[in-house]
Amino acid sequence: MAKRMLGDPIGIMDPNQFGFSECIERLINKCNYKIDYDGETHHTTVRRLKSRPYSTLGAKTSCRVIMNRGAHWNPHFNSFFLMVAPSVYLINDMISFKSIDKNCSYGQMHDLGMRIPKTWAIPQHDNSEVTKDPKAKDELIFCYHELFDLKEVGDAVGYPAYIKPQDGGGWVGVSRVENYEELHTAYSKSGKKPMNLQEAIDYTEFVRTVGVGPVMMPMHYNAAAKHSHDRYHRSDTQVVEHNFLSAEHYQEVQRLTKIINAFYGWDHNSCESLIDQEGHVRPIDFANAYPDSSPISLHYYFPELVKAMVKWLTFCAVTNRKKRVDFAYLWPRFFAVAEKLHAGELDYAGAMKEYEAIADEHFDTKAFNEFCAKHMTDFDQVALEFFDSDEFLSILQKDVDDYFSIPQERPQKMAHYTGIFKFWVQCEKDRLGVKA
Ligand SMILES: Nc1ncnc2c1ncn2[C@@H]1O[C@H](COP(=O)(O)OP(=O)(O)OP(=O)(O)O)[C@@H](O)[C@H]1O
Ligand SMILES: [Mg+2]
Incomplete structure (x- = not known):
């Protein structure tokens, strides 16, 4: 008996880089695989995932796997991906990436015994975001903030060190500091993001x-x-x-x-x-x-x-x-x-x-x-x-x-x-x- 032919669509979404997704798409098409697996023939095809309206009630995808490289910047996609997550293999899903930032990953991999450099987390310097709402009450917000001595944090980490955002990318907001004065200057300019201070590795x-x-x-x-x-x-x-x-x-x-x-x-x-x-x-x-x-x-x-x-x-x-x-x-x-x-x-x-x-x-x-x-x-x-x-x-x-x-x-x-x-x-x- 002829095996049933299944179309196994691979979904791709990468609004930030042309070459990577284009090459993946062309290579999948060139392979044009029809693979016998588990009693059936699987034809791998590829398509782009487009931003479009969808019914949130019963959202579905025909894809079996999706390469997602854009949901970070597009909440419309992100919620779609989360809804279909149980039925599709998502590369990557945002569940962990949204909850695990660089800071947390340092601590957990240290717990596993990896040789992570000394790293301290420092609260954001600029709190204007949380106080900009005219109804915000400073006394309710700032009773959860403790005054701290930046110098002590610098001494605990040692110099030279790198101060960098807890969830950064592209070297944005990353500075190397050789002493407390430089740390103070860099932290004063760091803005609204919580920072990490990390021992510099030679x-x-x-x-x-x-x-x-x-x-x-x-x-x-x-x-x-x-x-x-x-x-x-x-x-x-x-x-x-x-x-x-x-x-x-x-x-x-x-x-x-x-x-x-x-x-x-x-x-x-x-x-x-x-x-x-x-x-x-x-x-x-x-x-x-x-x-x-x-x-x-x-x-x-x-x-x-x-x-x-x-x-x-x-x-x-x-x-x-x-x-x-x-x-x-x-x-x-x-x-x-x-x-x-x-x-x-x-x-x-x-x-x-x-x-x-x-x-x-x-x-x-x-x-x-x-x-x-x-x-x-x-x-x-x-x-x-x-x-x-x-x-x-x-x-x-x-x-x-x-x-x-x-x-x-x-x-x-x-x-x-x-x-x-x-x-x-x-x-x-x-x-x-x-x-x-
Ligand atoms: N602990 C460290 N010791 C030595 N160099 C460091 C350290 N931390 C950061 N750097 C230097 O600063 C650069 C940027 O740091 P980091 O990679 O943490 O920031 P990023 O914004 O994630 O950058 P990218 O997007 O390129 O990964 C690193 O590529 C490295 O050159
Ligand atoms: Mg980096």
Whole structure:
């Protein structure tokens, strides 16, 4: 008997970046998979989710999985996504990202034993927001505010330190302070956001690990680069360095990111880690609801990110994966391991390994790898052809035109990025053993 053919729509919504969603969409279409799974044939198709009116009573989606990279800024979408959350796999859902800010994630990952730098939370400097309502009563509001000595907080953290918003992004409001005077000045200017003061780590290596499902991709990061789009370059004179980390550090940054992502139910998140002078991995920023996914900044790393997302979307759609809405469901298991760590029954490495096993269970890592090996056998080849095509270059051209506002700069920028992607293509051909 012929198997029933199911259409498994993958939904995409990313109003902020063109290239990422465009490449995902084109690659899914090129794959055009019809996968036999669980007694049925699953045809993976893709569509954009549009902002439009919907009945809130009985809101539904035909999608099995949705990549959401915009609900942060669009409450209309966000409430739709929450309503359909039980029936669709959301990457990412806002339930955890709205409740877990950077500050909270520092404390919880410290509790798990990660080597988080000393970090203090400081209330917002400017309270005009809460007092602007003429009916607001100062005595009711400010009896919950305690006067504090900023100098004591600075001394507890030590200098140099970074003062940064508890829920920031894009380096907005981040300052490095060398002493109390600078801290005072920076805090006085910090405005309406609660801040974190964090010990500055003197590091030998800066790694950003981007996670998609169980795939963890460490990337070198050069915070000293003048322009933000050049920060994933190895240095001012070198674009890419393979094997820039020791095997141990590579594995550890992957492991820590996977643990964080599983702990919070995040399918797409990045973790910034600094490797300190003693060789310890120090995570400094790992709650990023919309990690930078633009080819303009990620350049060489971009194709693997797109590939990982296509694989994860396909796996979730075909296997009809369901997402837990109680994102904290694993916390008791993680904290049980933490207890063993704090009781001295496990060391740091032992605890991280145990956490990773929980994370792999959460992501179904083994099943995912088997699925890709069995059902997406030509995927690397299809992706290689796509990233080697003029079609991809035209997507890149649009991103270059959108990003670089000075028209005269664009031909040189386009040549620069084209060269990088041709290099990726060559490396991939070598890896796959594809003859010229
Ligand atoms: N504890 C620290 N030690 C050393 N450098 C730090 C520390 N905290 C922040 N920095 C520096 O400040 C930069 C911005 O900090 P952070 O990543 O926390 O802010 P952000 O607004 O989230 O930035 P982004 O959006 O790029 O992730 C980091 O990339 C790093 O260069
Ligand atoms: Mg950051």
